[in-house]
Amino acid sequence: MKTKAKPKNRLVSAMMGALLLSNFAGGTIALAASDDPSAALPAALPPAPAWGYFVDGYKNNTTANMTLESNPVLGTLSRFLDLWTPGTSWNNGTKLNAGVLDANIQYVADIAASRTDAEEAAAYYDDRRNQTYGAIDGLGSLADVYRQNTNTFTTITSIPEDAASVKYNDGNGANKGGDSDSELGKMVDLIGTVRGNYASTTPAKNNFAYMRPYRWLDDTSIIVPTLVPAISSTPATDGGFPSGHTNASYLAALSLAYAVPERFQELLTRASEMGNNRIVAGMHSPLDVMGGRVTATALAAAALADPDNAALKQAAYDQAHAILLKENGTAEDRFSDYAKNKAQFTQRLTYGFTPIASTTEAMVVPKGAEVLLETRLPYLSGDQRRAVLATTGLSSGYPLLDDPEGWGRLNLFAAADGYGAFSGDVTVEMNASQGGFHASDSWRNNISGPGKLTKEGTGTLKLSGSNTYSGGTELNAGTLEGASETAFGSGAVANNGGTLAESATGRVAIGGDFAQASKGTLELNVASFGDMLDVDGAIDADGKLVVSFAKDYVPEAGSLTLIRHGKDKRIGQFSSVEINGLPSGYTAQLDYQSDRIALSIDNGTTPGTTPGTTPGTTAPDTGTTDPSAGTDDTDSGGSSAPEPNQEPDAGIDPFHSNVVSREAVVQTVRDAIAAAGNESRSFRDVGKHWASGTIAKAAKLRIAGGYADGTFRPNAPVTRAEFAAMIARAFGLAPSPASNVYADAASSWAAGSIGALADKGIIAGYADGSFRPNDPLTRAELVKIISQILNLNTLAKGSAAGFADVRGDHWAAEAIRLASSASLVQGISSSRFAPDDSSSRAEALTILLRALESDLTIKAMIDAM
Structure with missing residues (x-):
């Protein structure tokens, strides 16, 4: 239903000047531009390291280049040398930071002691299967569609009964990584290119000569039993750092993420899972896996940024969107939980290591890294994507990750969620x-x-x-x-x-x-x-x-x-x-x-408001009803009010004795309950409103009633006259002529209540001598009025919410602080009270009931209604 609202010609009474915002x-x-002089500047390139920018020299990652200056992978991972100095053999290096390296291996032992059968099975599959096949799981429901279309297969379809004694390898079929001649052949080729001749971790393993965890512990029991046959018999060529499986998993996942950015974070999470399963397997340590991730991030960016691959990556993206994404897959999507994905990926970036260097170094963004977001944030420029990477990166100081170009600190999962x-x-x-x-x-x-x-x-x-x-x-x-x-x-x-x-x-x-x-x-x-x-x-x-x-x-x-x-x-x-x-x-x-x-x-059944009146300002109908009319099922619980000699310990006296006495208020409440008997009042517009129970109690106590049309209007602003009447009824204050104090309240239906509150000093008018009975009551005014009746200092619990919009010089600041400490009020958010906003009828009654129930005797009586 579409309804055109009829504009009301009601002008605000005291309009501030022109809006500061608007020109x-x-x-x-127009909004003013930022004064930041760097506003239009992209994330600057870091200085080229000794080995040159990674994307320019990635093809130097070969066994022919085995120095930091000649091989960009070795250079990028060189912060590992802050922790470890390789020896002359695979087993005689030197620990430079034993605390970090010992924790690194202990992490694996702890995982081995607590892993489940299901985790061991997952680790086996990710070890034995081709990493491209495994990464495809990140496509979710389309994983099987992709595998079938491209003929990407595995021969490891189950765990053989003798796997603990026999090493099984994935089959040697030529197309186990996919068929280039298939409908999605360009996607297959993109993965193959990114995982190509320059993507090996062998040079780095040979250079850093860091042992696998089970060799550090001299304990093969930390390895998943079905993977024991996979232990290499040549440890000199079987280094642990960095993890080759992790590198390959991320390379495949990042290739797919470029072509199918709709699954960007899911594919990254799958790659991180495959890396983590190397730790579960007992084959690698956290630092090994972190090194594999960093290596793959840089290698994938380099291949995708290579002009020679521009046509291929575009063709792969086009095939994914013209063919794959139009299919209806039925595979299980294990990565549909965004919050879980984010938590797991983020934890695996650092594996809980404590920073070992300065944590405040500025984030730098590697040359060419922006290509990794090219399809995920296609509406941003390259400079803007660099800014995204700069504002979502990890803080500095973590072991291994502070390479000079910034590859280790990139957080691609966070970057996919836009600017930080x-x-x-x-x-x-x-x-x-x-x-x-x-x-x-x-x-x-x-x-x-x-x-x-x-x-x-x-x-x-x-x-x-x-x-x-x-x-x-x-x-x-x-x-x-x-x-x-x-x-x-x-x-x-x-x-x-x-x-x-x-x-x-x-x-x-x-x-x-x-x-x-x-x-x-x-x-x-x-x-x-x-x-x-x-x-x-x-x-x-x-x-x-x-x-x-x-x-x-x-x-x-x-x-x-x-x-x-x-x-x-x-x-x-x-x-x-x-x-x-x-x-x-x-x-x-x-x-x-x-x-x-x-x-x-x-709602079509509510009678209209009488012309000439303002809704919510007429006298609420408190009326009388037959005490035998029925029971109030809303709050009674089947109990009656306690007799005077059954009153519980009254505790502290919360009232200002010069305003109202505790005995008088107790008697007022008792009389109201007795007069109401078992009656139950309901209002047709309250229903499941959050304050329905409070409204029912207030109606039974004769504090507030509804309107002649059967409504209560809980969300309507409470007027100053209405709240004066609520206060007077709640605390048993006898009427007094308001005309003695405020001329504009003399004709108000609540004149007697306004006069009673003025006589007691509970309320005050404005500087011009008016009371303005029909104005909405603000939240600050409500709290201040309550503070005139209750001794909030006796109710305060020592702590109060700090509201940014209630400064110390606000006229009601102290009352708001004490009322918050006494749990009588709360803000509209954790940091904002909105003191000048209007209070609704439901809000006013809620705070008023809390004020009454600050006395234990009264609370017991009301609870038993």
């Missing part, structure tokens, strides 16, 4: 017509930094990290989706002509101002109460608003907050409104309030 020029909103920081201003242009990631992509990293994000082009970019970048966000075209509370960072947001969408559960925050031009669209997807756009500053509303309710969420009749913003900090209104997903018979329209934009929802 309108021809309908465009905006060190300068970033412009992203995505054109949906090009398909794939050009059309839609998701950045899941936690993006920090001082820079600004500008989105161009027709594609969709989704941000789902806990972002803190502060330069602001500017949307000029396409869609920018916020899928987390802080997706848009901590700065201002301007939408000039695209669709700004929110899809998070709960609030999506904008840390500064929000401005939308006439060509912009704001799309709010509402799946639960509390889903909203929360603008910390001002809002300039124009263009289109689309509100879409989830299929399984039917909102209550009444007021639903869509956008919360700074009090009296709105100019403009949306030029059009589209509402989707409401059930038949529902109608809705926007309600522009002083600190929010809400949706007034009518």
Whole structure:
């Protein structure tokens, strides 16, 4: 159902000046550029090491080049020499860092002592099978399709019964790595090229002469029993560092990831699993495996960056997308859990080693490394992909990984999730017509930094990290989706002509101002109460608003907050409104309030508000009911209120005696419970609302009632008059003429309650002598009023949440701190209290009930209702 909201001509009463964010020029909103002078600079190349840039000299990785200066693999792995000095033979080298090297071997022994039968079986298969065959598992459901199409096969289809005594090798079939003449032959050839003549670890093994774990321990029992026959009889040519299986696994996986970037992280995780299984097998140590990964990363980048391979890699990508990805595979996808993949891959980058050098060295990005992201982030330039690698790399200081070009510190899994920081201003242009990631992509990293994000082009970019970048966000075209509370960072947001969408559960925050031009669209997807756009500053509303309710969420009749913003900090209104997903018979329209934009929802059975009145400001109907009318099943539990002589230990007295006495409040509550008897009141718009139990209790205690139409309107802002009445009823304060204090409250339906609270010094008016009974009550005002009744110092528990938006000089700062410490209130997030935001009727009652129940006797009485 699509409903056009009827704009209400309600102007804010005290509009702040023009929004600081907005500079309108021809309908465009401009955000200031970053002052960072490096904003437009790419990640600079590190100085060329002694062996030259890896991508330029990768073909020197042969046994004819056995010095660090002549072989780039040896040079890249040379930080291993900080730990170890090779000897003149395979078994007489010298440990330079015994702590790291001993831990390296002990890790293998610990794994061997705890591995399961299933892990041993997986280690056997990854040892005995061709690494290309194994890496294909990372294709998930399409793995079998790829193998069948390319004739990539294995002869190790099960573990033979005599495997512990007989060595079985994968068959010698010519096509076990795939058929070049198949429909996916270019994919096969790309793997073959990347795993080609210059990708061996033999030169490095011979150079570093570091033993395998079982030789260090002189204990073959750490090896998976079925792999004992695979032990080499020539240890001099069987070094452990780096792991050749790991190198080959990553080379195959990175080749497939280039052609099928849709499975980029899954393929990387499979490669890391294959490397880890070398440790499980007892054949390699963590440092061996880390060395294999670093070697493969550099070798794959070099082959993919080689101009001679440009046509081949494009053909492989084209075949993957024209043929493979159009198939419906049925293989098991063991890598469908993103969080699990990320955790495993990340742990295997460093294997828990403690840094042994400075952890604050700047990240450097190797020459040509950006090619590894060429198909995964195709809408970024090469310089931008280098920036992604620079902002997602590992910190410095880990054993082995601080090579001078930066290969060891690359975190390709994280890089596939976009930028880790905006060190300068970033412009992203995505054109949906090009398909794939050009059309839609998701950045899941936690993006920090001082820079600004500008989105161009027709594609969709989704941000789902806990972002803190502060330069602001500017949307000029396409869609920018916020899928987390802080997706848009901590700065201002301007939408000039695209669709700004929110899809998070709960609030999506904008840390500064929000401005939308006439060509912009704001799309709010509402799946639960509390889903909203929360603008910390001002809002300039124009263009289109689309509100879409989830299929399984039917909102209550009444007021639903869509956008919360700074009090009296709105100019403009949306030029059009589209509402989707409401059930038949529902109608809705926007309600522009002083600190929010809400949706007034009518479910078709709720009588309309009397013309000339403002919803939520008429006197709630507290009425009386027959005590024998029935039982309240919501909270009673079948018990009655305790008799006076059955009261539990009262504990501390939480009340200010000069305001209300404890005895008087206890008696007020007892009288209300006795008068209510077993009655049960319900409201047709409360249902499964989060505060339904509190509302039921409050109704029974005669603290608050509903409206004549049978609604309670829990989400509507509570007015100052309503809360005064709630307070007076809850604490048994006798009415007093409000006209004695506030002229504008004399005619209010709550005049007696307002006067009673004023007489006790619980409430105060404004400097102009007014009380403004129909104004919404702010969260700070609510807490301050409660602090005038309760002695919060006696209830404080010694710790309180620190709210960034409640500074020490805020007029209610101390009351908020004490109320937080006493667990009476909490913020709208871990760091934000929103003191100037309106409080809803449900929120006000919740805090009021907590205040009453701070007395143990009263709590016992209410619990027993």
